[in-house]
Amino acid sequence: MDEVFKALADGSRRSLLDRLHARNGQTLNELCDGLAMTRQAVTKHLAILEAANLVATIKHGREKLHYLNPVPIHQIGERWIRKFERGKLAALSELKRQLEKRDA
Amino acid sequence: MDEVFKALADGSRRSLLDRLHARNGQTLNELCDGLAMTRQAVTKHLAILEAANLVATIKHGREKLHYLNPVPIHQIGERWIRKFERGKLAALSELKRQLEKRDA
DNA sequence: TTGACATGCAACCATTTGGTTGCATATAAT
DNA sequence: ATTATATGCAACCAAATGGTTGCATGTCAA
Numbered sequence: 001m002d003e004v005f006k007a008l009a010d011g012s013r014r015s016l017l018d019r020l021h022a023r024n025g026q027t028l029n030e031l032c033d034g035l036a037m038t039r040q041a042v043t044k045h046l047a048i049l050e051a052a053n054l055v056a057t058i059k060h061g062r063e064k065l066h067y068l069n070p071v072p073i074h075q076i077g078e079r080w081i082r083k084f085e086r087g088k089l090a091a092l093s094e095l096k097r098q099l100e101k102r103d104a
Numbered sequence: 105m106d107e108v109f110k111a112l113a114d115g116s117r118r119s120l121l122d123r124l125h126a127r128n129g130q131t132l133n134e135l136c137d138g139l140a141m142t143r144q145a146v147t148k149h150l151a152i153l154e155a156a157n158l159v160a161t162i163k164h165g166r167e168k169l170h171y172l173n174p175v176p177i178h179q180i181g182e183r184w185i186r187k188f189e190r191g192k193l194a195a196l197s198e199l200k201r202q203l204e205k206r207d208a
Numbered sequence: 209t210t211g212a213c214a215t216g217c218a219a220c221c222a223t224t225t226g227g228t229t230g231c232a233t234a235t236a237a238t
Numbered sequence: 239a240t241t242a243t244a245t246g247c248a249a250c251c252a253a254a255t256g257g258t259t260g261c262a263t264g265t266c267a268a
Contacts (some may be wrong), residue, residue: 002115009113010226011106014184021188028245041227043246062235062244070188077189080118081181084125084174114256132215145257147216166214166265 001079004072007052012037013045017054020068027063105183108176111156116141117149121158124172131167 007013016031032042046066049055056067111117120135136146150170153159160171 005113005115005118009109011109012226014109017188029243037226038228039245040229040247044226059245064245068188073185073188077181077185081177081185084121084172084177085181116256133213141256142258143215144217144259148256163215168215 001076003052004054004076007048007054008073008076010045010048012041013049016042016045016049017068017073020055020066024067025065027065029063031066105180107156108158108180111152111158112177112180114149114152116145117153120146120149120153121172121177124159124170128171129169131169133167135170 012035019031020026028039028043028046031046032039035042046055046057050057053072054069056069057064058067059065116139123135124130132143132147132150135150136143139146150159150161154161157176158173160173161168162171163169
């Protein structure tokens with residue numbers, strides 16, 4: 001779980017996921033296209049995403065195809081985000097109450 | 105949004121949010137309790153959480169009370185996680201298809 | 209008012225991170 | 239066979255990160 005959060009912390013990596021979400025199965029060179037980064041930098045980002053199980057790759061001849069795995073993202077939604085959504089309104093109203101108490 | 109992802113990337117910070125979720129409105133010293141970290145380290149983490157708008161604080165006399173703000177977490181769920189949940193099954197079946205093609 | 213307690217501020221440090229360059233290797237095309 | 243293309247590997251670098259220690263300040267209590 002920690003690896004996934006760490007992987008998602010970087011904007012470049014999130015945009016790589018976005019690109020794969022838009023078109024799955026892209027090669028490394030395709031993913032580099034238009035980015036202000038060297039190929040090797042992208043390789044490193046993809047390696048981190050792969051270690052976090054967010055992308056899976058298969059080699060097809062001399063090219064490496066990258067596929068998005070949305071499961072860890074879903075798990076973060078289920079196991080983490082949702083926890084904070086329950087009782088959200090209660091927390092907000094308490095915060096509001098406390099902030100108002102300050103001005104009193 | 106980037107600030108929120110960065111803030112959530114650290115396990116210590118996530119556990120601070122957990123603690124506030126369990127009991128809202130704790131002081132700095134209370135939040136330090138039982139952590140293998142100096143008070144100043146916790147202060148820094150809380151500052152990052154505050155900058156990301158994940159916690160709000162009010163000073164009450166000589167103590168500072170910390171309140172969880174679940175809105176940014178919710179937004180990440182809405183604006184980011186959900187996007188990858190749509191079409192999840194399609195992506196998975198495509199991945200499976202590709203992996204099987206490799207073995208053929 | 210004097211001391212204790214809660215927090216703030218700043219300098220410093222080691223490690224991690226995000227990026228680079230240079231070269232090596234493997235596969236496809238001529 | 240030779241050349242071009244796609245990727246891999248490793249060393250290096252600056253900046254950010256997560257943590258520390260030491261001291262200052264503000265507030266409550268005796």
